[in-house]
Amino acid sequence: MLNIPKTTLFMISSLDGKISSGDTDSVDVDRDWKRVKGVREGLGQYYELEKHTDIFSFNTGRVMQKIGINSRTNNPKKILCTFVLVDNQPHLNEKGLHYLSNWLRHVIIVTTNKKHPAFAMEKAGQNISVIYYPSTINFINLFEKLKRQYGVNRLTVQSGGTMNATLIRAGLIDRISLVTAPLLVGGKTTPTLMDGEAIHSVSELNKLKPLKLLEMNKLKNSYINLVYKVLPKTVIVK
Ligand SMILES: NC(=O)c1ccc[n+]([C@@H]2O[C@H](COP(=O)([O-])OP(=O)(O)OC[C@H]3O[C@@H](n4cnc5c(N)ncnc54)[C@H](OP(=O)(O)O)[C@@H]3O)[C@@H](O)[C@H]2O)c1
Numbered sequence: 001m002l003n004i005p006k007t008t009l010f011m012i013s014s015l016d017g018k019i020s021s022g023d024t025d026s027v028d029v030d031r032d033w034k035r036v037k038g039v040r041e042g043l044g045q046y047y048e049l050e051k052h053t054d055i056f057s058f059n060t061g062r063v064m065q066k067i068g069i070n071s072r073t074n075n076p077k078k079i080l081c082t083f084v085l086v087d088n089q090p091h092l093n094e095k096g097l098h099y100l101s102n103w104l105r106h107v108i109i110v111t112t113n114k115k116h117p118a119f120a121m122e123k124a125g126q127n128i129s130v131i132y133y134p135s136t137i138n139f140i141n142l143f144e145k146l147k148r149q150y151g152v153n154r155l156t157v158q159s160g161g162t163m164n165a166t167l168i169r170a171g172l173i174d175r176i177s178l179v180t181a182p183l184l185v186g187g188k189t190t191p192t193l194m195d196g197e198a199i200h201s202v203s204e205l206n207k208l209k210p211l212k213l214l215e216m217n218k219l220k221n222s223y224i225n226l227v228y229k230v231l232p233k234t235v236i237v238k
Pocket of ligand 1 (some may be wrong): 011015059088090162163
């Protein structure tokens with residue numbers, strides 16, 4: 001039995017499972033869906049539910065860059081959350097890291113990049129820690145470390161489709177809480193809740209993840225919130 005945090009993947013998607021409006025960084029749920037009549041009216045319910053998620057949040061530098069963290073100039077009001085951010089490239093620059101450090105209680109950067117700008121800030125005593133993996137990130141080891149060394153008992157995952165696929169397939173997501181907006185987005189290349197590599201043959205059917213419905217909440221303005229448990233084992237019947 002792994003000693004890891006209880007995890008919930010918390011997302012907003014369209015009815016067709018899309019988590020963005022399209023496939024470039026110029027389009028985005030936060031920016032665009034509030035402009036669409038019929039969708040904008042109920043969108044606030046997602047942000048309300050988000051306020052009740054865990055104080056530890058898991059995401060990627062890629063998403064932080066997309067939402068403009070590197071170019072924010074305001075002085076953020078401090079919140080008591082810790083972000084765990086996987087960032088190798090790096091997508092976050094020094095400015096973005098300073099912003100996060102001012103905004104959050106603690107920032108944990110997980111990286112395979114030994115030149116990541118977060119190292120210098122950790123050394124300077126800022127509220128930034130780095131968890132470094134020399135080649136590939138071992139996510140089971142990472143989640144164990146988060147619980148053991150950083151006291152993370154519950155973790156809300158809010159990353160994009162590539163990372164979500166990695167975590168779901170590694171068996172590291174316990175629950176999914178999905179807010180479905182009354183919208184069809186379309187586009188084969190638009191990110192979905194779970195992207196990553198497609199399966200190519202029946203020998204890989206064990207990568208599919210059956211779910212058990214825990215809650216079905218009808219929200220206002222044609223929105224729904226579905227909460228599922230991810231079943232720990234995929235059984236394929238011959
Ligand atoms: N609607 C919502 O609730 C919601 C929430 C979050 C995101 N989104 C949307 O999702 C989209 C982003 O999705 P995405 O797939 O591009 O990004 P993503 O899954 O958030 O992040 C991809 C990055 O994570 C790192 N990564 C992924 N798998 C890894 C692995 N196995 N090992 C090590 N690092 C790994 C890589 O970082 P490096 O490049 O640094 O190596 C990769 O570039 C955006 O359009 C965003 O707006 C929507």
